[in-house]
Amino acid sequence: MTQVPTQTIAKSGFPELGPPGLLDTMRSEWTKLKTLRSTLVTLAIAAVLVIGLSALLSLVIAANQSSETKHGSHPTALSGFQGGWGIGGLAFMVLGVLAISNEYSSGLIGVSLLATPKRARLLIAKVLVFSVSMFVVAEVMSFIDFFICHAIISAYPSFPNVSLTTHLVLRVVIGMGIFVTLVGLLGLGTGALLRNTAGSIVACVAFIFVLPGILSALPDSWSNPIGEYWPTAAGERLTELAHGPNTLSAWWGAAEFTLFIAVLLLLAGYALSKRNA
Amino acid sequence: MIQVRNLTKHFGPNIAVDNLSFEVQAGRVTGFLGPNGAGKTTTLRMILGLIRPEKGTATVDGVTYQGLRAPMREVGAVLDAKAYQPGRKARDHLLALAQASRIPVKRVDEVLGFVGLSDVANRRAGNFSLGMAQRLGIAGALLGDPPVLIFDEPVNGLDPEGIVWIRTLMQGLAAQGRTVFVSSHLMSEMALTASHVIVIGRGHMIADSEVEDLIKRNSGIVVRLRTPKAEVVVPRLVAAGGKIQTGGNGEDDGAIVVTGLEAAAIGDIAFQAGVPVHELSPVEASLEDVFMELTRDDVEFHGTAAGAVQ
Numbered sequence: 407m408t409q410v411p412t413q414t415i416a417k418s419g420f421p422e423l424g425p426p427g428l429l430d431t432m433r434s435e436w437t438k439l440k441t442l443r444s445t446l447v448t449l450a451i452a453a454v455l456v457i458g459l460s461a462l463l464s465l466v467i468a469a470n471q472s473s474e475t476k477h478g479s480h481p482t483a484l485s486g487f488q489g490g491w492g493i494g495g496l497a498f499m500v501l502g503v504l505a506i507s508n509e510y511s512s513g514l515i516g517v518s519l520l521a522t523p524k525r526a527r528l529l530i531a532k533v534l535v536f537s538v539s540m541f542v543v544a545e546v547m548s549f550i551d552f553f554i555c556h557a558i559i560s561a562y563p564s565f566p567n568v569s570l571t572t573h574l575v576l577r578v579v580i581g582m583g584i585f586v587t588l589v590g591l592l593g594l595g596t597g598a599l600l601r602n603t604a605g606s607i608v609a610c611v612a613f614i615f616v617l618p619g620i621l622s623a624l625p626d627s628w629s630n631p632i633g634e635y636w637p638t639a640a641g642e643r644l645t646e647l648a649h650g651p652n653t654l655s656a657w658w659g660a661a662e663f664t665l666f667i668a669v670l671l672l673l674a675g676y677a678l679s680k681r682n683a
Numbered sequence: 684m685i686q687v688r689n690l691t692k693h694f695g696p697n698i699a700v701d702n703l704s705f706e707v708q709a710g711r712v713t714g715f716l717g718p719n720g721a722g723k724t725t726t727l728r729m730i731l732g733l734i735r736p737e738k739g740t741a742t743v744d745g746v747t748y749q750g751l752r753a754p755m756r757e758v759g760a761v762l763d764a765k766a767y768q769p770g771r772k773a774r775d776h777l778l779a780l781a782q783a784s785r786i787p788v789k790r791v792d793e794v795l796g797f798v799g800l801s802d803v804a805n806r807r808a809g810n811f812s813l814g815m816a817q818r819l820g821i822a823g824a825l826l827g828d829p830p831v832l833i834f835d836e837p838v839n840g841l842d843p844e845g846i847v848w849i850r851t852l853m854q855g856l857a858a859q860g861r862t863v864f865v866s867s868h869l870m871s872e873m874a875l876t877a878s879h880v881i882v883i884g885r886g887h888m889i890a891d892s893e894v895e896d897l898i899k900r901n902s903g904i905v906v907r908l909r910t911p912k913a914e915v916v917v918p919r920l921v922a923a924g925g926k927i928q929t930g931g932n933g934e935d936d937g938a939i940v941v942t943g944l945e946a947a948a949i950g951d952i953a954f955q956a957g958v959p960v961h962e963l964s965p966v967e968a969s970l971e972d973v974f975m976e977l978t979r980d981d982v983e984f985h986g987t988a989a990g991a992v993q
Contacts, residue, residue: 415710415860416830418757419756420827420828437778438779441775441779512766512768513766513767516763520731520760523749682733683734
């Protein structure tokens with residue numbers, strides 16, 4: 407060792423402040439989420455598409471007064487509402503994927519892990535901030551959408567009058583927000599596992615739409631139970647008014663989907679903590 | 684102080700870091716040198732807890748990175764200047780980092796001012812030039828006012844003004860008693876910036892030394908000799924134990940580069956042979972020369988032209 411000027415050895419910065427914890431990481435994740443223009447743009451587009459499509463469907467249904475749905479039940483304000491949300495689920499899934507895959511594609515993940523080397527904490531903070539904020543946005547969207555559909559349909563007295571106080575309708579409207587938030591978490595978990603935007607989106611689309619379709623080619627004795635208990639299908643029960651005699655109840659379906667996502671996120675957390683970044 | 688002990692890491696069958704041990708002291712700039720692919724970045728990422736070592740440990744003041752209580756207030760690092768999301772404003776990027784580390788928000792504007800980015804703080808970082816990106820990265824590293832700083836190739840792609848700025852900055856940080864560890868494959872740059880260097884090649888230690896000592900110890904004796912009668916004197920020099928590096932034919936000016944003999948001995952041999960000497964001068968090796976010499980066997984990819992000269 408040669409001439410190290412020992413008279414000044416610098417000390418840690420801001421020693422008067424305590425060590426950061428989960429709340430600090432959450433505050434940081436909230437800043438990240440709300441300061442990315444792509445998040446806000448995607449949400450705005452999703453809102454316009456969902457509400458626009460729901461309103462359009464409601465108008466078509468209303469203009470076609472005599473029609474019945476193929477199940478024989480009368481269309482209601484919920485028909486247009488539900489129809490518009492297919493695209494909404496996709497948007498929340500993409501947002502979930504981007505919430506983490508974007509960090510990998512930009513290289514920000516390395517910096518995030520320097521700030522928060524406890525990787526489980528980083529993922530937990532991300533999941534909490536994402537789910538709470540997306541839940542709030544989705545519920546607001548869902549209620550606005552329902553009121554618009556309701557206003558359109560209730561102008562036609564020949565339709566059954568469905569309002570929030572009608573049996574199970576409130577559950578469907580709230581359930582829609584819960585369901586798309588869970589779909590967003592499906593995207594987030596997949597993004598954390600695959601670390602790649604395009605791959606994660608393809609995987610999620612395959613999981614939600616393609617695989618159940620392929621499975622339906624199996625004999626009924628196989629495809630019926632698989633189709634019924636397929637996680638996203640089970641979760642979707644929350645967004646439906648009635649269900650057949652054999653299907654899962656709404657809340658049990660939601661519980662199954664939630665459990666599935668919890669396992670996915672645990673896997674993602676394990677992978678994150680084991681892998682090199 | 685950064686301590687690395689027996690650090691080892693393979694990627695597949697290739698060894699990236701091979702049983703590396705060293706210490707980086709506070710109060711000076713330590714250069715971390717090696718050819719491309721020598722394992723510098725892998726070593727830095729292991730110190731920072733981003734890559735898990737197979738064997739060995741890397742600690743900062745005795746604690747692994749993951750064990751630090753407030754990491755960004757203990758260690759500031761810039762690994763990749765462009766490691767930010769392009770759609771986010773520079774200030775928001777730093778704000779998120781500050782919040783994650785429980786650093787006061789006003790510190791964000793302080794470091795932005797310090798690196799000269801105050802005017803573009805509210806611009807999207809995606810539009811930044813490489814020089815501005817480097818400054819933003821450095822602002823992030825300085826956020827927590829940490830006593831240890833690690834920079835990976837900080838002058839890559841910078842204009843001369845930016846290079847001087849970073850050099851001055853690093854020396855200033857070291858003068859404040861901080862540990863400053865800077866990787867580079869540019870010897871000439873480190874010769875101007877660092878007082879101590881650690882040289883690695885193919886993952887293993889080549890040298891860990893003061894810059895001056897390294898040059899003194901490794902430059903050997905190199906003498907330039909110019910004579911119209913090279914064919915007479917060269918065999919005598921070889922017989923006396925000298926090595927002829929340029930063979931007396933490749934150089935435009937006809938100079939012969941001799942190693943292994945002092946200038947005085949060469950002069951005596953030429954005098955005894957009755958050969959006129961037009962030039963006889965000891966050559967001072969630069970850090971660049973020393974580096975090339977030290978890492979010759981350890982560069983991953985040799986150019987064919989470079990091979991032909993030897």
